[in-house]
Amino acid sequence: MFTVISRIFHFGFKNFSRNGWLSTATVAIMTLALLVFGGLILFSYVTQQAVTSIENKIDISVYFNTNTPEDQILNIQQSLEQLPQVANVGYVSRDQALATFQQNHANDQTITQAINELDTNPLEASLNIKAKDPSQYGTIADYLNSPNLTQYIDTVSYAQNQDVIQRLATIVRIMDRGGWAATIFLVIVAGLVVFNTIRLAIYSSREEISVMRVVGASNSLVRGPFVVDGMLSGAIAAISSVILIAPIVYFISPYLDNFIPNLGLFGYFSSHILQLLVYELAFGVIIGAFSSFFAVRRYLRN
């Protein structure tokens, strides 16, 4: 048993090195397929970050009439926080609103003067509500519309931004689902490309397979070296694809940061490089072994 296994590996490695061109071509195609695979892993991180950053930008603000007592607003905040759809609620008091406003317009003489001439603070207190999921803002807005609350409320920003929020929510959803669909589709394509490449490589060895059988080689001894060969190609392709991805990510990372702030793709890549390599190795080795196994099978029938 041990002799057979060690011979299978020995033959596999030897075939790989002696069929130099064929092995190189196979490894090159597999590298391309694995580049797609690795790209998809990074792409899913990018969409995830994009979705999060969009989600973070969506919120609704509730502005309360200036005569609403602060206790009442804090009560409403508490009741909102108990809603299952709500992630968090931030309170901005009238004084804080004024301070922020003054800070923002510190350089604008006219506005500063106008504010100073007023006896009272004209700004309203507000609650900033973040939902757990962007599609839930409608429900939250409905809750705020209930009659016992409307008496305190001046405006709800959702009414004004409803369209935009819903559109963003749709985009988030589509990006999420579309990303998965694209991933599955491209992984299948990559898998088929690799399978066919290996099939062709083995097709060119069909004579050899028949000779091995005539000499009395058992099926496993004929098939084994091809499977080892496929796994070896997959492993080399995995390593080279990661090596190729590194500079690509390094160069595009700053551009992506313009679209999605704090994305830091290169940082993510370098901190997850081992994990990525493991995924690529698993994908490459498994698909190499599978393809070889099935490609040889048809030549093993008599």
Place this chain on the structure above:
Amino acid sequence: MIVFQSVSRKFNGHATALEDVNFEIDPGEFVSLAGRSGAGKSTIIKLLIGEDRPSRGRVFFGQYEVNKLRDNELPAFRRHIGVVFQDFRLLPTKNAYENVAFALEVSGRPQREIAELVPQVLDMVGLGDKTNNFPHELSGGEQQRVAIARAMIHRPEVIIADEPTGNLDPFHTAEIIKLLEKINQLGTTVLLATHDKEVINNLERRVITLDRGHIIRDEKKGKYILV
């Protein structure tokens, strides 16, 4: 040891490769299968090594009934036979040594034994100095000698040679036939299929002559005679 019992092989119902073929070969014999191309020589060999199955009849080899062997039993069965083909059928990615060694490796022999046997056999076929050459670096006659070395390395009971000299010039032909006779003298049964008149007439051994799928002559000291 080899028995064909009323063996027929037909393709698609009408094309007939063999019809009602009967013969027996005893251990130690040197038998030539003669006949034109298409007479059925290769079909007999394919049936004998289990590459093809008869439409009717039975094929025996020693204790095996070849026509009943399942696919997964064939590899072990074939280790009792050494086969030599017209087109040599060497493994192109292995050198002469490895091609010969392969026949032992498939039967799980230990490396030590292989390292000892292979040079001996390559010496015997006169290729002791070309062990590291790949098939494309060898002449036709040399490639066929590697193939013969591969066929005999595991000491099979029978060596089957299907037109082994078909691709060779008269000089190398004589060399290969001499080699087969030498193997036969050492006790191995040899079955040689050929359409080479000269080869058969020089051998003066048993000849089974085939014509259009029928055995038309089976003589102890035969000559190549058609019709």
